[in-house]
Structure formats: structure tokens, C-alpha cells
Amino acid sequence: PPPTPVGPVPNARQIEWYHREMIAFFHFGMNTFAEVNEGDGTASPHLFNPTALNCNQWTSVLKSAGISTAIFVAKHADGFCNWPTAHTNYSVKNSPWKDGKGDVVREFANACQDSGIKAGIYLGPHDRHDSRYGTPDYSTYYASQLSELLRNYGPVWEIWWDGAGADQITSSFYDRWADTVRTLQPNCVVFGTKNSYRYADCRWMGNESGLSGDPCWSTINPVSIREEESHIAQLNHGEVNGTAYVPAEVDVSIRPSWFYHKEEDTQVKSVADLWNLYFNSVGHNSVLLLNFPPDKRGLISAIDSARAAGLQQLIKATFKTNLATGAVVKSLHPRGGDYKPTNMIDDNERTYYATNDKAVTDTITFNLGQKKTFDVLMLQEVIELGHRTTGWSVDYSSDGKKWVAIPEATNKQSIGYKWLVKFKPVTASSVRLRVDSGKASLAIHTFGIYKQP
Ligand code: IPT
Structure with missing residues (x-):
């Protein structure tokens, strides 16, 4: 008979998630045009105007990078929505892009579907634009947007609950939101943080530099990690006797910032940097979530795409032959x-x-x-x-x-x-x-x- 399982074991979503190995992150939105990383929510929708947005270009970059899954930022903490949501005016519908008829989430979802890439969504819990932030009304607002995104854009493979600035989002908010996710998309992976760990399929691993711990256990004690600062080591290493299976997802940008800034074109991670990153994430029992920020045109820069393709070539060439075969x-x-x-x-x-x-x-x-x-x-x-x-x-x-x-x-x-x-x-x-x-x-x-x- 086979060995009996020991300790917490992964659910079906987590097993599938591990097999993706690398996921792409796309930070794009008002911050791209305001040239900041953390907009305060006051930038005018008129600023949002990509000149050549083409999500098929994004997915073709992923194809040559060997990445089969992607997560798009639908709304970052500045509150601007990249889809024409019915629940706020602070969105693409009031921008000059496509005369307000555009929908970046739609274009992203369609491009993914067309190229066989699994599509995930980041819907920032923190919101600096909406005055209801932190109140029960905000919980309703967010739940409505979650439903909109989970109902109308096909299968959503992962939902990303950033903990940044989200301390006011208590467990009761997540109780409701998790219910929405589980009802509408039972197979959707949940990236959780802070107060959402009890719903999390995967965890933040304690830094944004791409360095998972050694060791890195897939298990943690989830209720004890509400307050991150004093638990960075547990997030980074996991806990060997943790009571829940919540493996690490390594979010890191190919550039210094999460959003595109022209002046960082010279600071894109080299293939050698990415190779180290790969060993410190995928090679540390984690999944790599690598950010490619589209520029003001709405395209991924040729530098970023060349580096990502270089990483894939190195992976393929290295792991082509197991020299222990036949031993x-x-x-x-x-x-x-x-x-x-x-x-x-x-x-x-x-x-x-x-x-x-x-x-x-x-x-x-x-x-x-x-x-x-x-x-x-x-x-x-x-x-x-x-x-x-x-x-x-x-x-x-x-x-x-x-x-x-x-x-x-x-x-x-x-x-x-x-x-x-x-x-x-x-x-x-x-x-x-x-x-x-x-x-x-x-x-x-x-x-x-x-x-x-
Ligand atoms: C940090 C959050 O506190 C954490 O919960 C997680 O969401 C993480 O971001 C994702 O990178 S805040 C960051 C400025 C370290």
C-alpha cells in the first residue's frame, strides 16, 4: 500500500497552482500614467490613455517566456478601475481611451483565453479613492466588484488579496468576499495576507525581492500571522509543524518598481538575476509571480520580454537532460x-x-x-x-x-x-x-x- 499522508496536505487548487511554477503579474493602470507607484486616488481619469494597448502582445511575451498563467491588476490602491464597473465612476469609462468604451480586463481575459493562458485578477482591498474604505459599505462595494469580475470574464484562476495598506480589512470583510469567490469560482486560487490567511491557498512570503526562505515549508499557522512584521520569518520559511497548508507565492518585479517608469529601462533584471530568482523561488518550494509592467503605450517593453525569454532558454537548456537517467x-x-x-x-x-x-x-x-x-x-x-x-x-x-x-x-x-x-x-x-x-x-x-x- 502507498504511504499514509502526514500533516496538512494540498487541496486540488494548490496542486494545480504548484504545477504552474511561474505566473506573470501585470501592474498597469492610472499609476502608469501618473508615473507613480502608489497614487493617492485623486488623479483624473483623463490621464488614462494608452496609445497602443494590445494584450495579445502581453501573452506572446509570456509564450516565449514559458509562462502559462497571468494575474492582471484590475484595481490598485489608487482605486482606478481598469474595467467599466457599474459601481464607481472612477474607471476607464470616464477616460479618453476608446472614448470610454474600453475594458482592459476584457482585453486581458480574451487574450489569455485565445492563447491558452490562465487568467487571474488582482482586486486591491485597499482603496484610497473611495471614501467608504474600511466601512461596511465598502465591503459591499468590493463584493459587488468581485461579483462583476468573477461573473463576466470567464474562468478566474487566482484572486490576489494584497495586504498592503489593508489593515482595516478585517476577517469579517474576508468572510463575505471569500464566500463570493467560492460561490462564483470554486476553483479560483486565493492569494491571502494578514487577515485573510484562513481563506488563503497561498501566502505572501515576507519580502518583494524574490527570496523565499531556506527551508521553505508549505505549512504555516495561519491565525498567528495577522501582524506581519513580527512574523516575517514564519512567512519566509513557513513552519515545519504548521497546521495549515499555505505555500509561498513569490511576488517580485522584473524592474525596481511595480509600475512602468521609463527611467527604469536600464534597471531591468538581467537573465543572470532572473536565474538566481528562479532558484530562490521555484527552487525553494514556491511559485514565482514575476511582474512585467506594461508601459504608457500599453505594451511590455522589448527589454523585459528579451530577459524573460532568456530565462526560459536557460531553464530549458539546463533541465533538458537529467544526468542521473539510467543510473x-x-x-x-x-x-x-x-x-x-x-x-x-x-x-x-x-x-x-x-x-x-x-x-x-x-x-x-x-x-x-x-x-x-x-x-x-x-x-x-x-x-x-x-x-x-x-x-x-x-x-x-x-x-x-x-x-x-x-x-x-x-x-x-x-x-x-x-x-x-x-x-x-x-x-x-x-x-x-x-x-x-x-x-x-x-x-x-x-x-x-x-x-x-
Ligand atoms: C506587503 C503587504 O503587507 C503584504 O500583505 C503583501 O500583500 C505584500 O505587500 C505583497 O507584496 S506591503 C509591501 C510594501 C511590502
Whole structure:
């Protein structure tokens, strides 16, 4: 029989969410035209006038970046609405763009649908324009907008509840809003913060620099994280014995700011920066939410799109070949049956290696049959069975007797959906994974070693 799950386990939304690995964020709106990041809500709708808005360009950028999911900012904290909502006049309908007949949310949703990209929506809980902010009337206003967006634009894959400035949004607001989300779009992932953690499928991870913790557990104690400042470490690392499964989503911009500013064209993250970011997010058991801010034309700059495509090329080239494929794999505590050690190198996440129920530790040796040079390693646990392994290291050998530690892969803790490590190239004919602590028997579906191009 298969191993029994241990601790909190992911729901179906979270399993699907992890498999997206990278999501694009699009911050666009009044702030783009007012040339600020946090507008105070007084900018005139007349300012909003993209000259060449084309959401198909956005999705084509994502295609070449290998990103299959996107979240669009429908309303940021300045309160300006990028769709012609029936519930306020502070929207595109009072702008000169398309004579007030435009709808950016519609164009975004359509472009996503046409290109097979999953569409999510950021609807800022904080609102500096609406005078009802923080009152029960605001809760109604927000709920009406949520319904409008969740009813009229097709499937909404994720809803993003930014905690920035949202301290007045108490649990009772979220009780109502979560009910709206669950009723209208049962499969919608909820990004939660502060007072919304009990509804959250994924969490903020404590910074906007793209650096998930090491370790990074998918579990937290959600009620205790209402006050963020004193819980940054728990958000960043998760909590190994957390009571709820709320994995980390890493929001970070490809530029210094969330919104587009021409003067930042020289500060777009390089491919090397993005590569590090990838290892610190996707490679730390998290999902990367990477922001591409469209400019005043309503287009993503060629610089940003080239960098994103560069990242994708690096990912593809590196992970093309698992150099452990074909290895002879031996372990100390195999479960037997279908749970063979070679399942870790068969490039199939449905098959996995497991130890017998009594063994929470193990040593698994991969005899490569010949010398191979590699500088990246990947581990993936069966997330449906909960976080199991809590301590592991990887060593290599050129004779199968004398083992050398890879410092970057020594005394690691969490695995989860995916854990990546990169290091100076090593040449070896054998590699071994030593698991020295765990909550339950091992359940690992992938062990990979790779060479960066
Ligand atoms: C920060 C919020 O406090 C947090 O809840 C989350 O929404 C996060 O933003 C998203 O990046 S505020 C930010 C200025 C650190």
C-alpha cells in the first residue's frame, strides 16, 4: 500500500497552482500614467490613455517566456478601475481611451483565453479613492466588484488579496468576499495576507525581492500571522509543524518598481538575476509571480520580454537532460512493490520511491556508470503525502567509496514540490542522497542532476 499522508496536505487548487511554477503579474493602470507607484486616488481619469494597448502582445511575451498563467491588476490602491464597473465612476469609462468604451480586463481575459493562458485578477482591498474604505459599505462595494469580475470574464484562476495598506480589512470583510469567490469560482486560487490567511491557498512570503526562505515549508499557522512584521520569518520559511497548508507565492518585479517608469529601462533584471530568482523561488518550494509592467503605450517593453525569454532558454537548456537517467539506484530501506528507487529518475512524477513505514531516513546511491559533470540538482517530493523529509544532504564520489559533500547541498531541510540547488561544477561517477531526518517514510518522485549551459 502507498504511504499514509502526514500533516496538512494540498487541496486540488494548490496542486494545480504548484504545477504552474511561474505566473506573470501585470501592474498597469492610472499609476502608469501618473508615473507613480502608489497614487493617492485623486488623479483624473483623463490621464488614462494608452496609445497602443494590445494584450495579445502581453501573452506572446509570456509564450516565449514559458509562462502559462497571468494575474492582471484590475484595481490598485489608487482605486482606478481598469474595467467599466457599474459601481464607481472612477474607471476607464470616464477616460479618453476608446472614448470610454474600453475594458482592459476584457482585453486581458480574451487574450489569455485565445492563447491558452490562465487568467487571474488582482482586486486591491485597499482603496484610497473611495471614501467608504474600511466601512461596511465598502465591503459591499468590493463584493459587488468581485461579483462583476468573477461573473463576466470567464474562468478566474487566482484572486490576489494584497495586504498592503489593508489593515482595516478585517476577517469579517474576508468572510463575505471569500464566500463570493467560492460561490462564483470554486476553483479560483486565493492569494491571502494578514487577515485573510484562513481563506488563503497561498501566502505572501515576507519580502518583494524574490527570496523565499531556506527551508521553505508549505505549512504555516495561519491565525498567528495577522501582524506581519513580527512574523516575517514564519512567512519566509513557513513552519515545519504548521497546521495549515499555505505555500509561498513569490511576488517580485522584473524592474525596481511595480509600475512602468521609463527611467527604469536600464534597471531591468538581467537573465543572470532572473536565474538566481528562479532558484530562490521555484527552487525553494514556491511559485514565482514575476511582474512585467506594461508601459504608457500599453505594451511590455522589448527589454523585459528579451530577459524573460532568456530565462526560459536557460531553464530549458539546463533541465533538458537529467544526468542521473539510467543510473543504478540502491537504497537502504526500500518499501518494495511499485515504489522502486529508479522511479526517482524515470521523468514521471506519478511514480515515486518510498521507504518502508518505519524508515524516515535513508541513503540512496545513484551509480552513474561513468563520470559526469553537473552543477545543479533537483529534488521533488510527493506533495499529496505532505512534507515528509526534514533533513537531507547530497554527496558525490568518483570511486563509490570516498564521498565528498556538496557544501550548497548539505544539511538542507525542506523539499516539497521542488527544491533546486546550484553549485560549482563537480565531476563524479556516483551521487548519493542522504536523508537524516523526517516526519514519515520518504516519498520522492524526482532526483535530478543537471549541467548549466
Ligand atoms: C506587503 C503587504 O503587507 C503584504 O500583505 C503583501 O500583500 C505584500 O505587500 C505583497 O507584496 S506591503 C509591501 C510594501 C511590502
